[in-house]
Amino acid sequence: MSVARHSQLSPLQRLLQGTPGLWIVLAVAAGASYGFVQSPRSLPVRLLLIFSLLLIYFMPQKGWIKLLYGGGMLLIVLPYLGLFNPFLMELGFQIAAFATLAIGLNIVVGFAGLLDLGYVAFFAVGAYLWAFFGSQQLWHTDEAPGTFTIFATFPFPAWWFWIFLGVGVVGAAFTGVLLGFPVLRLRGDYLAIVTLGFGEVIRVMANNLDKPINLTNGPQGITPIQRPPIPSFFTSPEFLEQLGQLAGRPVGLNDLYGFFFYFMAVAILVLAIFLALRLDNSKLGRAWTAIREDDVAAVAMGVPLRRTKLAAFAIGASFSGAMGVLYAANRTFVSPETFSLTVSISILVMVILGGLGSIAGVVLGAAIVTMLNIDILQTLSLQLSSLRQGSGTIPLLGIPWASLPTQLDPARYQRLFFGLLLIVMMIFRPEGIIPSQRRRLELHEEPAQEPLAAQLEGELEPDHKLES
Amino acid sequence: MRLHRPNLLLEVLRPLGQLLVFILGASAAISAITVLTAFLIRGTRTDMDLLQITLILLPQVLIDGIVLGFMYATIALGYTMVYGVLEFINFAHGEFFMFGAFAGVEFLVWMQGQGWLPDGQGWLAYLLLAGAVGVGMLISGSISVSTERIAYRPLRGAPRLVPLISAIGVSFLLQDVMRFYQSTANGAFYRTFPTFGGFSERITLFALPLDDREITIAIQMTSIVIIVVGSVMLVGLNYLVNATRLGRAIRSVAQDRNTAYLMGVDVNRIIAVTFLIGGALGGAAGVLWSFRFTRADPYMGFFPGLKAFTAAVLGGIGSIVGAMLGGMVLGLLESFAAAYLTIFTRGAFGAEYKDIFAFAILILILIFRPSGLLGGKTTQKA
Incomplete structure (x- = not known):
C-alpha cells in the first residue's frame, strides 16, 4: 500500500484503516450475525450482512487479511446463519x-x-x-x-x-x-x-x-x-x-x-x-x-x-x-x-450497475439486483399485502390501504426499476459503482483533451470512435 | 437560391408507384415459391390435396401479409429515420408504438363511455377512427420527443453503447409505466379495442371455382382501412422528407451533422423533429395494430418493434423506400410462414416458428448484404 494509494481513499476507507479498521469491520459483521440469530427473517439484517461483506472488500488492509475475513464470512459465518433461516x-x-x-x-x-x-x-x-x-x-x-x-x-x-x-x-x-x-x-x-x-x-x-x-x-x-x-x-x-x-x-x-x-x-x-x-x-x-x-x-x-x-x-x-x-x-x-x-x-443491469469491465463491481451489481429481485421487492410486496389486509390508511394521502388494487405489487414491477436504473446510471454514472480504472478514464476525460467540436453546446459527436 | 423545385404530383405518385411495385412483386414472388413447393411435395400427403388447400388459402394469406406489411413498414420508418439521423437504434420505439395503441384505444373507450360510438358504418365511424389514430400519433410523438430530450440527448457523444443501454432502459421503464397506469386505472393491464362502425364486415370481391371447391376472395373493412391509412402515411412522409424545407434539413443532418450545423441548421431541433415524426408514425401503427388484433397490452411493442427493425435492415436502414419494401417482404413472409409451415411439415413445425423466421432473415441479410436490399454503398454501419 503506497502513499499514493492512501491519498485516494474515500472517507469510509480512511475509517477502516489499520488495526481499528479491522475491529470495526469485525464488529459490523458480528453485529449483523448476532442480529440474524435474534431475528432470522428481518430484511435489514440481511442487508447489513451483505454490507459487511462490502466493507471487507473495501477496507484498505493487506490482501491475506481481506481473504481471511471474506472467506470466514462466506464459508463459516453465512452457512452457520443459514441453519437458522434456510432462505x-x-x-x-x-x-x-x-x-x-x-x-x-x-x-x-x-x-x-x-x-x-x-x-x-x-x-x-x-x-x-x-x-x-x-x-x-x-x-x-x-x-x-x-x-x-x-x-x-x-x-x-x-x-x-x-x-x-x-x-x-x-x-x-x-x-x-x-x-x-x-x-x-x-x-x-x-x-x-x-x-x-x-x-x-x-x-x-x-x-x-x-x-x-x-x-x-x-x-x-x-x-x-x-x-x-x-x-x-x-x-x-x-x-x-x-x-x-x-x-x-x-x-x-x-x-x-x-x-x-x-x-x-x-x-x-x-x-x-x-x-x-x-x-x-x-x-x-x-x-x-x-x-x-x-x-x-x-x-x-x-x-x-x-x-x-x-x-x-x-x-x-x-x-x-x-x-x-x-x-x-x-x-x-x-x-x-x-x-x-x-x-x-x-x-x-448487474454488469452496468457494478461497472463494465470491473469484476468486483459486477459481483456487487449482481448482489444488488438479485437482492432487489428476490428479496427486497418480495418483502415489500408482502408488507403491502399485509397492510392491505389491515384497516390503516396511507399517510399523507388518506386513502385506505385496502383500496389499493392487487396489481400494484412491487414484485411485478422489476422492469420499472431496472429501466430506471439503466437510464439513471447511463446519464449520471456510466462507468458503474465500482468502475474499472480504464473506464473511469475513458468516460471522464479532461475537458481540455476533448476535440473542439465536442464543446459546441456539448452535443456534437467528437470524432473518436470509442466503439462498442 | 433554389436548386430544385420538387414536383408535387410526382412526389406523391412516385412512392405510390413504388409501393404498388413492391406489393405486386413481393406477392407474386412469394406466392409462386409457395405454390411451387406445394406442387412439388403434394405427394407427401394423402389425406388432403396440398395444392388445392394452398390455392384456397392463398388470397387471404396474401391480404393478411400485405396488411401486416403496411404496419411493419410504418413502424420501420421510425427506426430508419432515427438511424439515418443519429446512427442509433432506438430500442424504445416499440414502446412508443405501444403508447400510441393505448392512447387510441383509450380515446375510443372514452367515446364509447359517452355513447358516441356508432354501430353501423358511416362517415362518423371513419372520423372517430381517424381521431383515434390522431390521438395515438400525438401521444407517441410527444413521448418520443421527451424521451429524446431526457434520455438520449445528454448522452450524445458518449460511446455508442451508452445511449443504446439507456434506450433499453427507457423501453423497460415505459412498459411498466403503462402497466402501472392501466392497473391502477382499470384493474387489468390490457385494453380491448371497442367494436364499432362495422369494420369487421367482409366484402366478397369474387369467387373462383376450383375443382369441387371454390376460392373466395374477400377482404375485411379493417384491412382496407389499414392499407389506406398506411399508404397515406408512407406517401406523406416521403413528401415531407423529399419535397419540403424541413425534409431538406433532416436529410442534411443525416448526411453530415457537423456541416449541417455550420450551415445554420438547428441540429437539436431537427433531431427532435425526427423523433417526433418517427414516434408519431409508430403511434399510428400502434392504433392500427390494436384495431387489427383488437387488443392493446403493455408488452405488445416488443415483437412488432423487433420485426420492424428487421424490416428496416432488410430494406436498407436509413432509406425510407427501403423500409417500405422491407416491411412488405417481412409481412408477407411471416403471413405465409404462419399459414403454410404447419401444412407443409405435417404439423412438425407450428406457426410459432414464424418469429424465428424473421430473425433468421435478419441474420442472413446482415451476413450477406449488410446494406440491405435497397441500401447503397456499404458504409461501416454494421
Missing part, C-alpha cells in the same frame, strides 16, 4: 449464480465490448442439457407433453451431474462459437439486436421442441431433474441430528441441499472470478481491450480479430453453461419461462 442459503446461491453469469457477460460486454442481449441463451443451453439427461425426458421423446408417467429410475445416475457440469461448459461454449460465427462482422447496435434475436430463438425453440420429437417438453418444462448425490456422511441421521441441535430445529435433506448448492455456487463463482482476473491481464485480455477500443487499429497491430471475438463469446458463454447445469439441478425443474429477455437484461 439465506437460497439468497446466497442466487447471488453467487447470477454473479457468475454477470462475470461471464462482463467478459463479452465489458472486456471485449460486444453487447450481447441474448446471454441467457447460454444459461438455457446448460440448464436444458442437464434437464434432458438428468431427468426421464430421454424416455419420453416420442410422447406428447403431459401424457406420460413418472418412473422410479432415471436413464443416467445422479452422479453424472459432475460430468455434465463439464458438458454444460463445453456445450455453452460451443453455442457461443455458433452464435459468434455469423455475427463476427457485426458491431455495436446490430450485434445487440442479433443476439437479442438469438436469445428469443432459443426460448421459442425450448417452447416448441415438444414436437416432432419431444426434447424440451414445451411450455410445461422438464421435471423432476436429479440432484447430485451428497456423501453419505452428511446424510447420516447422527450428523443431521447434530446440525438440528445447532439450529434448534429439525434439519432435513432439503436443508442439506441448500448448503450444498450454496457451496457449489460460491466455488464456481470464486473460480470464475479467478479466471476473469487472470484473463483480464493476459494476452487475450489485452487483445479484447484492443478490439473494444478500435478494432481496425487492433487488426493492424496483429490481433486476430476472428479468434479473439470467438474466444470472448465462448469463454463468456461457458461460465453460464456451468451455472445452467447447477441451476437445473437446484430447481429440479426448468421451463422456457426462466430464460426470458428480462433475465438477459437483468444480468446486463
